[in-house]
Amino acid sequence: MRIARSIGDFLRRERVPHTTIHHRRAYTAREEAATAAVPQRDWAKTIVCFADGQPVQAVLPADLMVDLERLRALAGARVIRLATETEITELYPECEPGATPPFGTLYGHRVFVDASLAGDPEMVFSDGTHTDAICMHFNDFAEIVKPILGTFARP
Numbered sequence: 001m002r003i004a005r006s007i008g009d010f011l012r013r014e015r016v017p018h019t020t021i022h023h024r025r026a027y028t029a030r031e032e033a034a035t036a037a038v039p040q041r042d043w044a045k046t047i048v049c050f051a052d053g054q055p056v057q058a059v060l061p062a063d064l065m066v067d068l069e070r071l072r073a074l075a076g077a078r079v080i081r082l083a084t085e086t087e088i089t090e091l092y093p094e095c096e097p098g099a100t101p102p103f104g105t106l107y108g109h110r111v112f113v114d115a116s117l118a119g120d121p122e123m124v125f126s127d128g129t130h131t132d133a134i135c136m137h138f139n140d141f142a143e144i145v146k147p148i149l150g151t152f153a154r155p
Helices: 005-014 029-035 068-075 085-091 138-145
Strands: 019-022 044-051 054-061 080-082 110-114 122-126 132-137 148-150
Touching: 029 122, 044 068, 044 085, 044 122, 054 068, 068 080, 068 110, 068 148, 122 138, 132 138
Parallel strands: 054 110, 110 148
Antiparallel strands: 019 132, 044 054, 044 080, 122 132
8 A cells, every 4th residue: 555655754744543445446536435335425535626826626525526616716716727637747746647635735735625524524535546545534634634614516
């Protein structure tokens, strides 16, 4: 199980209890949740966007979609767009494309979390690969990442 070095260092430095889940290779959050036997509502996917030209992360359950207009308003931005795969690769070079963990603060990026995730005690998300995931308590995640909570997910 391989956690990107910066993420592993971050979790050790912050002394955050977590477990790692190995699963069959999968490329979407829904597939990852299924292969890891985790309910989709508990699997947190990270969508990378640019709000007024600045990278931000939107974190929401795997079974929902990001409402860009709601996220734009929450971010206080005039313009928001999805990041391209090339931009994501440049922003998170230690991670496999499409497997970005929700630790944008490591890179100086604001992190927005849909409020629907805050109600569950645990969350599971990609560790930067398409074969492993991290499971931790939501409150521990919120303590170290300090995300902005809001409602921007839709079915």
